[in-house]
Amino acid sequence: MLKKLFITGASGCVGHYLFDELIKNRDYELFLLVRDPRKLLFNYKNYPNVHLLEGDLQGIEKFKDTLKEMDYLIHLAVDWTQGEPNYQHTIKLFELLDPVRCQKAIYFSTASILNREHQPFKELPDIGTCYIWSKFFAYRELPKLPIYPKITTLFPTLLVGGDKNHPYSHVAHGIQITKKWIPLIRFLNVEGGVHFIHAEDAAKIAAYLLENPSPGKELVLGYDYMSVNEIINRLCAYFKIKRWFKIKLPFVLLKKLVDYFNIQVSPWDLFCAEYKYFKYNTVRPSTFGLASRFQAFEDLLKEYAKP
DSSP states (O other): OOEEEEEEOTTSHHHHHHHHHHTTOTTEEEEEEESOGGGOOSOGGGOTTEEEEEOOGGGGGGGHHHHHTOSEEEEOOOOOOSSSOOHHHHHHHHHTSOTTTOOEEEEEOOGGGBOTTSSBOTTTTTSOOHHHHHHHHHHHHGGGSTTGGGEEEEEEOEEEOOBTTBOOOHHHHHHHTGGGGHHHHTTEEOOOEEOEEEHHHHHHHHHHHHHSOOSOSEEEEOSSOEEHHHHHHHHHHHTTOOOOOOEEOOHHHHHHHHHHTTOOOOHHHHHHHHHOBOOOOEEOGGGGTOOOSOSSHHHHHHHHOOO
């Protein structure tokens, strides 16, 4: 008998890579919740074990009978709007699962809500964006649900991904236009640092966790930590642009430039700029013995920043 798997956000970047992974395993019957089927870059009609459910989280109760029959869930859908946080719809989604029948649920949150100790920022919920608030409140409410013991939460760091068969992530678009700014940013000495993860690898990990035990209930997805200055150095080396000298850009000066040029940034953006060092204990495909096309930052550059 096929294992029934409900997936939200299938039309997104990670969703497309996840479909690639799961369609290889014919043990699954996939139920894809999609707001706009026109955004799908694959033809789901070619697969008899794939069912398209047109709708969104706001109308999730429409699919309550289907959700009761699910053996697995992967919740990828995000809300980029500027209205009210939609975490209530995420909670309702998990409430509609049968906590006895459902074997495992994987929830994609974001590492952006976590500090370096892997705890939510104490500054939340006083500041944030609709997206950040949605993830934060969902994180806070999930432990109250009967299904919680079966939920594994994944916290992707900066997601890179996309090609002709997969939608591009925001970070991938940023890398694509980086070359034009290298002559300027090469002179900057910027404090801070981040992790990256390719959407393909995030999908591989999610697919793996469906079939295998997780090393923890909460996993941050990312490659090795990189300082901003190391990123600039590698960008300059990749584009063969010399870095003659560096001017330190402290947060106070950055704040003054934002105010002087009347640049619209949120309090959350300013908070992140001041916090600077988003460093975590991360997992990546090699953690689980999985292969990856992206072993170094340069592999991402080769894919998204053609010289």
